[in-house]
Structure formats: structure tokens, C-alpha cells
Amino acid sequence: RRDPLDKERPLNANSPAARDVRHVLHGYVELKAQRESLPTVITAGEGIYVKDENGTPYIEAASGMWCTSLGFGEEELVEAAAEQMRKLPYYHTVGYKSVNPAIDLAEKLAEMAPIKDARVYFALSGSEANDALVKFIRYYNNAVGRPQKKKFIARHNGYHGATVATTSLTGIPINHVAFDLPLPGFLHTTDPHYLHHAHAGETREAFAERLARELDEMIEKEGPDTVAAFMAEPITGAGGVIIPPEPYYEKVQEVLKKHDVLFLDDEVVNGIWRTGKLWGAETMGIAPDTMTVAKGLTSAYQPLSALILSDEIYRGMEKGSLGVGFFAHGQTYSGHPVSCAVALKVLEIIETRDIGGHVGRVSPTFARRLQKLGEHPLVGDVRCKGLIGAVEFVADKKTGRLFDPSGVVARRIKERAESAYKLITRNVPSGDSIAFSPPLIITESEIDEVFDRFEKAVNDVMGELAREGAI
Numbered sequence: 001r002r003d004p005l006d007k008e009r010p011l012n013a014n015s016p017a018a019r020d021v022r023h024v025l026h027g028y029v030e031l032k033a034q035r036e037s038l039p040t041v042i043t044a045g046e047g048i049y050v051k052d053e054n055g056t057p058y059i060e061a062a063s064g065m066w067c068t069s070l071g072f073g074e075e076e077l078v079e080a081a082a083e084q085m086r087k088l089p090y091y092h093t094v095g096y097k098s099v100n101p102a103i104d105l106a107e108k109l110a111e112m113a114p115i116k117d118a119r120v121y122f123a124l125s126g127s128e129a130n131d132a133l134v135k136f137i138r139y140y141n142n143a144v145g146r147p148q149k150k151k152f153i154a155r156h157n158g159y160h161g162a163t164v165a166t167t168s169l170t171g172i173p174i175n176h177v178a179f180d181l182p183l184p185g186f187l188h189t190t191d192p193h194y195l196h197h198a199h200a201g202e203t204r205e206a207f208a209e210r211l212a213r214e215l216d217e218m219i220e221k222e223g224p225d226t227v228a229a230f231m232a233e234p235i236t237g238a239g240g241v242i243i244p245p246e247p248y249y250e251k252v253q254e255v256l257k258k259h260d261v262l263f264l265d266d267e268v269v270n271g272i273w274r275t276g277k278l279w280g281a282e283t284m285g286i287a288p289d290t291m292t293v294a295k296g297l298t299s300a301y302q303p304l305s306a307l308i309l310s311d312e313i314y315r316g317m318e319k320g321s322l323g324v325g326f327f328a329h330g331q332t333y334s335g336h337p338v339s340c341a342v343a344l345k346v347l348e349i350i351e352t353r354d355i356g357g358h359v360g361r362v363s364p365t366f367a368r369r370l371q372k373l374g375e376h377p378l379v380g381d382v383r384c385k386g387l388i389g390a391v392e393f394v395a396d397k398k399t400g401r402l403f404d405p406s407g408v409v410a411r412r413i414k415e416r417a418e419s420a421y422k423l424i425t426r427n428v429p430s431g432d433s434i435a436f437s438p439p440l441i442i443t444e445s446e447i448d449e450v451f452d453r454f455e456k457a458v459n460d461v462m463g464e465l466a467r468e469g470a471i
């Protein structure tokens with residue numbers, strides 16, 4: 001066999017990449033093609049850069065999976081983990097036991113969250129926190145005596161996780177097909193992507209109001225006493241960096257209030273300064289009933305997620321403990337002391353180094369470079385807030401006509417940026433969009449470097465498409 005990346009080179013069967021292909025099951029691949037495609041094995045990282053096994057540095061403009069907010073190689077986080085491991089590597093929070101880092105972190109998150117007297121449950125991933133939330137909302141509605149109020153509404157293109165329940169919340173068709181999902185009781189409403197879903201001549205405001213009306217009609221049709229909750233990311237991340245126009249959330253929240261439907265705010269990507277404010281809820285004007293937080297909470301140095309509930313929901317759940325049943329839910333690693341110690345250090349660094357202020361200072365450069373890309377003949381839309389952004393490529397800039405099939409051009413640009421210019425971005429399933437969510441510590445000159453490299457990849461692919469007669 002030959003090395004698929006370099007056909008001249010015989011495959012070194014003992015290289016980490018070749019061994020990976022033999023035994024590692026990867027997510028988000030064509031399984032069959034995976035046998036022929038060697039992965040890039042990342043072996044080190046520093047600041048906004050990671051290195052592959054040959055020592056080649058790449059800019060990580062996606063923060064891995066939107067998560068390494070403080071960049072790579074942050075020694076203080078390493079120390080925080082090591083110190084906690086020496087002191088107490090593990091204990092749990094099941095039953096009537098607890099650990100100090102979990103107590104400190106819950107207190108801190110309750111203070112930070114825009115939710116009064118918040119109560120915090122810890123899990124290890126965004127999926128697990130959202131999955132626990134589905135169970136908790138069921139338990140809550142059973143406890144307060146409305147067992148029929150159980151449906152969940154989320155949005156097309158929202159991403160909420162990979163478990164059975166959270167894939168059902170997720171509104172991305174490729175996540176559903178062949179997995180027999182979504183489960184019954186999980187519904188999806190239109191995503192607020194103006195370029196894709198606005199009617200001809202519809203203003204942004206009219207579009208936002210129409211989508212809120214659609215949600216209202218959906219709840220009416222299902223029966224408000226059967227709908228428990230609406231889940232949304234303030235700014236949709238993995239599904240395309242979709243930023244709803246005003247007054248979308250104002251109107252959506254009116255609808256939810258009217259029908260006594262909870263707002264479950266997924267802050268897994270948005271949270272901890274990604275959108276320019278501490279929470280996406282703050283950026284987008286949302287008063288949520290619950291929040292799920294992960295990724296940037298530990299800057300991904302340890303797995304951890306937090307589910308933050310309002311006091312009202314917690315008190316409702318308490319009512320169930322006698323009538324409905326013992327609260328039989330818990331996890332081995334809930335409140336893991338090492339993960340919580342790392343999160344506490346992340347939050348301390350964010351305060352002492354004023355990371356929020358830094359995002360405020362550098363994000364205008366990020367926005368300016370994205371806007372500049374917006375002038376490119378292949379670009380139909382750019383979207384950004386804080387340090388999350390996306391650029392969407394279209395077949396016809398004037399009419400906004402999308403490429404058909406969608407996704408191929410974005411994938412090609414993403415791959416070119418990576419192979420030729422050593423820039424890692426994410427292609428996201430919203431037409432032909434590529435997302436950027438660099439570490440929050442990125443400097444202005446590094447932002448320029450990201451977009452200088454990206455523009456080269458865009459121009460390369462545009463030249464090829466023109467030669468192929470595709471544009």
C-alpha cells in the first residue's frame with residue numbers, strides 16, 4: 001500500500017497514522033474511505049498552534065472542537081490538574097458525598113449565570129449535560145403533576161449532542177439518518193438563517209417575527225400542555241454560526257412565556273466569552289430557565305460540563321422526591337475534582353488576565369477581516385459576534401443561490417487551507433459555510449495571519465472552480 005497523502009511514498013505500516021487506521025473508530029468520517037485516509041496525528045500544541053507528528057505547525061482557528069479557549073500549553077492549567085491529582089484524584093458527588101472543587105465551581109457558576117439561585121449538576125460533556133437535562137425536565141414535569149408536558153422543540157441545524165436523546169434534539173439530518181432518530185416527542189422548527197429561509201423581499205425583522213409565529217403555531221398545534229421546553233443555542237455553532245436577527249429572541253420568549261414552555265439555553269459553544277460577552281444569552285438578550293456549559297469551561301484541558309437550573313425547576317423537582325420517586329440519576333464522574341479544579345483555574349485566568357476585555361479589543365479585527373471576505377465574488381454571507389464567525393460561499397453572489405450539492409466547495413476550501421497553508425478551520429453543514437472560533441487569546445496579528453492564509457485557499461479553489469467551469 002501507498003501513503004494516501006503522498007502516493008509516491010510507501011505506507012509505513014508502523015507509523016501512528018497507519019496504526020490508527022487499523023484500530024481507531026473515528027466519528028464524522030466515511031467509514032469505508034477511512035481505511036484509505038491517514039489521519040493527521042496531532043502531537044503538541046502551543047498558543048494558537050498545534051503540531052503534527054512531523055513537527056509541522058498549524059494554526060488552530062477552530063480551537064479544536066470550539067473548545068481550547070485559552071489555547072494550548074497553558075502551564076497554570078497543567079499545574080492545577082496536577083495539584084488536585086496529588087491531593088485527591090477522585091471522589092464523587094453521588095448520594096451525600098461531595099468534593100471541594102465541585103462545591104467551589106458550583107458556587108462560582110451560580111454567581112456567574114443569569115439565573116437566580118441557580119443549582120448546578122456536573123457531567124463530562126455537552127451531550128451528557130443536555131441528555132441529563134432531558135431527563136430532569138421529564139422528572140420535573142412528573143413531579144409538578146403535569147406528566148403529559150413532555151415534548152421538546154429544538155431547531156433545524158441546532159447541535160446539542162451525540163447521545164440518543166441529544167441527537168434527537170439536534171436538528172441536522174445527517175445525524176439522524178441511519179440511527180433511527182429523532183425519538184418521538186422531539187420536534188424541530190426553522191432555523192433563523194436569513195440567507196436560507198427569508199422569503200423574497202422579506203426584511204430581517206419580518207423574518208424574525210414570522211419564525212416566532214411559526215413556533216407559536218407549532219406549540220398550538222401540538223397542544224401547549226404537551227410541550228415542555230424549547231432548546232436553542234443563542235448563536236447556532238456547529239450547525240453554521242447562525243445569528244438570528246432582532247427581534248427573534250424577544251418574540252420567541254413571548255411565545256414561550258405564553259405557553260409556559262421553558263427556554264433551555266445551550267451555551268456549550270457560546271458560553272464563557274466566545275460571543276464577546278460572558279454568555280451567549282447576554283449577547284442575544286435571552287433570560288433562560290436552564291443553561292448547559294462545557295468546552296470553554298475547562299478550555300478542554302479536562303472533560304467537564306455543567307447543567308445550571310433555575311431554583312424554580314429545582315424546587316419543582318424536589319416535590320417529586322416523595323410522590324414520583326427517588327431521584328435515581330447520577331454518574332461516576334459527576335463533579336470530578338480534577339475537571340472542576342481545572343475549570344476553577346480557567347475562570348481565575350479569565351478574570352486575572354481580563355480575557356473578556358481582550359476579546360472585546362481583538363474582535364473588531366476579526367469582524368473586519370470577515371467583512372473583507374464578504375466582498376469576495378464567491379461569498380454570499382458573513383456572520384460574526386465576538387470571536388465566533390463564519391463565511392458562506394454561494395454559486396451566485398447576486399441572487400444568493402447556494403451550491404448544489406451543498407458542502408462540497410466549503411470542504412474543498414477547508415482542506416486546501418489545511419494542506420497548503422496549515423490553517424485548521426471547520427466546515428459546517430449550512431450551505432457551504434466555514435466557521436472560525438479561534439482561541440480567545442489570539443492576537444490581532446494572529447487574526448490577520450489566519451485570514452491571510454484563508455484567502456489564499458479561497459482564491460486557489462476559486463481558480464480551480466473557474467477552470468472546471470463550475471462557476
Ligand code: PMP
Nearest residue numbers: 125126127159160161238268269
Ligand atoms: N451543544 C453544542 C452547542 C455543541 O456544539 C456540542 C458539541 N459540539 C454539544 C452540545 C455536545 O457536546 P459534546 O461533544 O461535548 O458532547
